[in-house]
Amino acid sequence: MTSLVLRSVRRPGETDPVDVHIRDGLVRSITASATASAPAAGDDVAEIRADGRYLLPGLWDEHTHVTTWALTAKRVDLSSADSARATLEIVAGFGTDTAAPDDTLVGVGFRDAVWADEPSLAAIDAVTGSRPTALVSHDLHCVWINSLAASRFGVSVGADGLLREDEAFRVTQALADLPDALVDQWVSEAADVAAARGVVGVVDLEMAWNRDVWLRRFGGGFRTLRVDVGVYAEHLDLAVAEGLYTGAPLSELSAGLLTVGPLKVLIDGSLNTRTAYCVDEYPHGGRGMLTVSEDELVALLTRAKDAGFAPAVHAIGDAANRVALDAYERAGVVGRVEHAQFLRPEEVARFGALGVTASVQPEHALDDRDAAELNWPGQTNRAFPLRSLLEAGARLAFGSDAPVAPLDPWVTMSAATARARDDGRAPWHPEQSISRRDALAASARGRTDVREGDVADLVLVDVDPLSAPDDVFRRMPVSATLLGGRFTFRSASL
Numbered sequence: 001m002t003s004l005v006l007r008s009v010r011r012p013g014e015t016d017p018v019d020v021h022i023r024d025g026l027v028r029s030i031t032a033s034a035t036a037s038a039p040a041a042g043d044d045v046a047e048i049r050a051d052g053r054y055l056l057p058g059l060w061d062e063h064t065h066v067t068t069w070a071l072t073a074k075r076v077d078l079s080s081a082d083s084a085r086a087t088l089e090i091v092a093g094f095g096t097d098t099a100a101p102d103d104t105l106v107g108v109g110f111r112d113a114v115w116a117d118e119p120s121l122a123a124i125d126a127v128t129g130s131r132p133t134a135l136v137s138h139d140l141h142c143v144w145i146n147s148l149a150a151s152r153f154g155v156s157v158g159a160d161g162l163l164r165e166d167e168a169f170r171v172t173q174a175l176a177d178l179p180d181a182l183v184d185q186w187v188s189e190a191a192d193v194a195a196a197r198g199v200v201g202v203v204d205l206e207m208a209w210n211r212d213v214w215l216r217r218f219g220g221g222f223r224t225l226r227v228d229v230g231v232y233a234e235h236l237d238l239a240v241a242e243g244l245y246t247g248a249p250l251s252e253l254s255a256g257l258l259t260v261g262p263l264k265v266l267i268d269g270s271l272n273t274r275t276a277y278c279v280d281e282y283p284h285g286g287r288g289m290l291t292v293s294e295d296e297l298v299a300l301l302t303r304a305k306d307a308g309f310a311p312a313v314h315a316i317g318d319a320a321n322r323v324a325l326d327a328y329e330r331a332g333v334v335g336r337v338e339h340a341q342f343l344r345p346e347e348v349a350r351f352g353a354l355g356v357t358a359s360v361q362p363e364h365a366l367d368d369r370d371a372a373e374l375n376w377p378g379q380t381n382r383a384f385p386l387r388s389l390l391e392a393g394a395r396l397a398f399g400s401d402a403p404v405a406p407l408d409p410w411v412t413m414s415a416a417t418a419r420a421r422d423d424g425r426a427p428w429h430p431e432q433s434i435s436r437r438d439a440l441a442a443s444a445r446g447r448t449d450v451r452e453g454d455v456a457d458l459v460l461v462d463v464d465p466l467s468a469p470d471d472v473f474r475r476m477p478v479s480a481t482l483l484g485g486r487f488t489f490r491s492a493s494l
Helices: 066-072 084-092 121-128 147-153 166-175 180-195 211-219 233-241 294-307 318-331 345-354 363-367 369-375 386-391 409-418 436-443 470-474
Strands: 002-009 018-023 026-032 044-049 054-057 059-064 105-110 133-137 142-145 162-164 199-204 226-232 258-266 311-315 336-339 357-360 396-398 458-461 478-483 486-490
Touching (some): 059 396, 084 105, 121 133, 121 147, 133 147, 133 166, 142 166, 162 166, 180 199, 180 211, 180 486, 199 478, 211 226, 211 258, 233 258, 233 294, 258 294, 294 311, 294 318, 311 318, 318 336, 318 345, 357 386, 363 369, 363 409, 386 396, 396 409, 396 436, 409 436, 409 470
Parallel strands (some): 002 044, 059 199, 105 133, 258 311, 311 336, 336 357
Antiparallel strands (some): 018 026, 054 458, 142 162, 458 478, 478 486
């Protein structure tokens, strides 16, 4: 039986090296390096000398859109544009090689919430000429589209050229209509990048019936990550008819790597699109949108519970979070709130009391700080309140919402612990920062240390994550990632 021994590794915060013996996908023993016993006679043993590197539990991204994330790398990057005009200048200078059906030009990553000028249909039509063009906002809730693309995808668009929420989602799904083999190749490449950052698993909340997609990928040999496949509310009846429930294994071919994830329910929009449902009006007017009433949500949560699904309710605005928590309390259901970006103090306290997990994306705090200051003026002390949630007894689960933020747990954890990047800007509401150990737990499904008997989902890093400088922590050098004791990434230096 093949075994692996990691020689001379250290645990975070400790100096004494240990040897870790892995067999059959489990951590079988952890012993002091000076007294480590040899693996059992007859074993086929591979030995890795870690030279004092630090061993951690493998890291998860609890909120991703995997197909969209993979496609984003093949599209026009608009994230550097600071205005509608600058966005169109990028588009005007781009060629024809983009990931899209037919000849549609697709851009990603614009942030119109902080623009001084306004997008318009006339402006995008003037620049894009005879080429269908769809530009997807960084939060995925808005698409700036030209007339040709609107005609191609069968949507009506107003003078601003913007589609929001459901109409935007329909277009982004249509933009993903590419050959399966090509998309699967890009997903595999993206997964390799994630593994190189210590990621062992993702919760995929791609807005589609995604089970069959992942069965195809694992049937084709995908083995880089564990994948929990989310189910959307509109597919609940189909999922129940197929005998699915949260935690159910999806295929023997996946060797236990592919399982059913949570039931995803969207009840409001987003900050950039100014559709997050809020108690107070936005400066431009309106309070955002509530797409599922509290009564409807209670009924849906009850159905989910009866069917064996753990719910994950998307709520960004403070009013939406209140609706989500009220519904959880009325239904007597425990689940997650996805994002929980803007909370009133009374709602923060309820997360712990109700046992509701805050599935949060800390990097959004740094992405959205300017949009939050503009749209939630004078109230950003309660935006992304991570420390307050922990102090209220809530469980945090960290993700990226990739491609909205990078699928990199070190970027995610750095945003939570430093509330700043190394860009010269002061930390944003540093009173809401959390400890490195708490951030690691939120990125490893509560695991903070590697112990005997653990599944050997592990990551080996070059420096101690508890004491590394902030800039090193954010770019943490990863030497190896193991999934069930098997390398999914190994650096040339190891």
